[in-house]
Amino acid sequence: MLSTSYPAAPLSLLVCSTPVHGHVTPLLAVVRTLVASGHEVRFLTGARYREAVEATGAIWKPLPADADFDDRDIDAAFPGRAGLRGVDSAKWDLRHIFLDPAPSQLRAVDSLLAEAPVDAVLTESMFFGALLLLCRPAGQRPPVVNLGIVPLALRSRDTAPFALGIPPLPGVVGRIRNALLNWSTERLVFGDLQRQAQLLAAEVGDRALTTHAMNYPALADAIVQFSVPEFEYPRSDLAVPVHFVGPVSLASASTTPLPEWWDDLDDRRPVVHVTQGTVADADLEDLVLPTLRALADRDVLVVASVGAHRLQAGSLPANARVAPYLPYDRLFPRLSALVTNGGYGGAHYALAHGVPILATGNTEDKAEVAARVAWSGAGLRLKPRSGRVDERSVGAAVDRLLSESSFRGNARRIGDAIASAPGSAGVETVLRGVIRTAPPARSGSATP
CATH class of the missing domain: 3.40.50.2000 (Glycogen Phosphorylase B;)
Incomplete structure (x- = not known):
């Protein structure tokens, strides 16, 4: 368990999110807590969320135009998506909505790091610019903490591939099943996604992508999962530390008016x-x-x-x-x-x-x-x-x-x-531990 007796010096942080409501909203709760604790936070996301970001006290930074879109009508923002369902829809979304903007996202991150170094970068899992950032040697980037806004998606011998909705099956039979499903899903279903991710990593990174694109949070320095262990499948083979802090947006009082009934x-x-x-x-x-x-x-x-x-x-x-x-x-x-x-x-x-x-x-x-x-x-x-x-x-x-x-x-x-669970307050504890154990050259590093 991480010690809570950390220095009180304020941190400089960069938070990154794709411009989608369900991705941005939980991060706003975290940012609000970090700002209230005296930390300087810049939040890189879409123009639609500028007002919400600034209401937390954070500094809003815009995504480049080619990485921004209005998520209120995804089909209008991405005309090729209309009519797709099931696996075809998932594959299209992963490639065009999330992976294709990754190089532009990374350029925006690099620009912000060059403008002002940070102690850590916090990013949600579908911000694939972080995948490319994590393809750099540890000494050439700040610590990266993944924020788990969806169920834990890390590949494991104990679980079936993410998105299939298949619960664990204990024992040897379950592990054989999971291995077969992981192999077929990664190579047959999402093989094109992986090949494209590897090409992008080769173009902008300093080392190859060493895991499947969907499993890239495993490359982060830590994962903060917005849940509790009681609501997550156990895994025995994870290399990256996973810290459960519980949901982060439960306490806000609603301003929604009461209906007449x-x-x-x-x-x-x-x-x-x-x-x-x-x-x-x-x-x-x-x-x-x-x-x-x-x-x-x-x-x-x-x-x-x-x-x-x-x-x-x-x-x-x-x-x-x-x-x-x-x-x-x-x-x-x-x-x-x-x-x-x-x-x-x-x-x-x-x-x-x-x-x-x-x-x-x-x-x-x-x-x-x-x-x-x-x-x-x-x-x-x-x-x-x-x-x-x-x-x-x-x-x-x-x-x-x-x-x-x-x-x-x-x-x-x-x-x-x-x-x-500590909720948003637990994020700072994780950050302090990650920063304390990171090599000095990593903090504040931008581009090589």
Whole structure:
């Protein structure tokens, strides 16, 4: 365990994120804490997030135009993406949204390091400019700390490849399975991505890429995972230190106004919340509307957040209530269950309040979140078919969450671990330890 008796000297830090809401938001919570502790923080991300970054007290630095985009309409920003699904969509996103901007991202990082040296660089996993930075010798770069905003994606003999949503299988059989899946996924499914990453590393780095592109956080000096061990698969063969600090954005008081029906939550019926998050909410038939219909005949109150969608009250079941957005800090203590497509932050918010989860996501990192919900015993996983969930299955799953006490018991167990975790404050402890053990030549290094 890292000692907390570190020097009080302020640090100079560079935080980097792709310009995507779910990537930037948890980093804002970390930056706010670091700035409040007296550290100087520059935050490299997209123009859309300038105001949010500056509100933390950090200095916003713009990504180059060819690495910036408006994530509110990804298909418009990347026309070649429209219509892709499943593996094809994942491969396209990884290559064009995340890997292609990496050289430009690295040039921006180098420029900022030349402008003012830093004690460490903090970066989320999909900022692939960090992959290229980590292809330099340790003496020619600052320490790099990876911030785990999605489930831990490190390759391990104990786990299947990330994004497949396959839980661990103990013993020799499981390790053989994992080895075969890792080999086939890295070489057959994401082989093109790896070849492109190796080409980029050869062009801008001083050594070859020594691991698969998706596993590049293993090259970092440390990983700070925004979760607790109780919600993450154990691994016995990790070379990089992984520090669990718990979720980092639970404490902020919401300013979202209460809907006019808020007092209906007091009628003693179990309250079930359903959400598709803030990104995957283009079609409410994917999850929200099927859930409202599935629970229409149950003695529960179903509360949905629907974003910009406008639903007529007369078209809803009698036990349904909807609002564009809801104050989660006031809603979640009242919940009996959460139905979600599986956002990492939302799942942790539910667990922090001991709320059992039905997770249905099967894209991006959501399949991994859903798999961990089921593996941990804190809820159930329901795989959609062609992007949609089966209403009868949703109803049956929610019935189980409400009637079987083990789900709430496991959610509370994980919630207790979250309550004991340091959150954003734990990031500084990790940083101090990494900086203290780094070779002196590394701190403040920019380009070779």
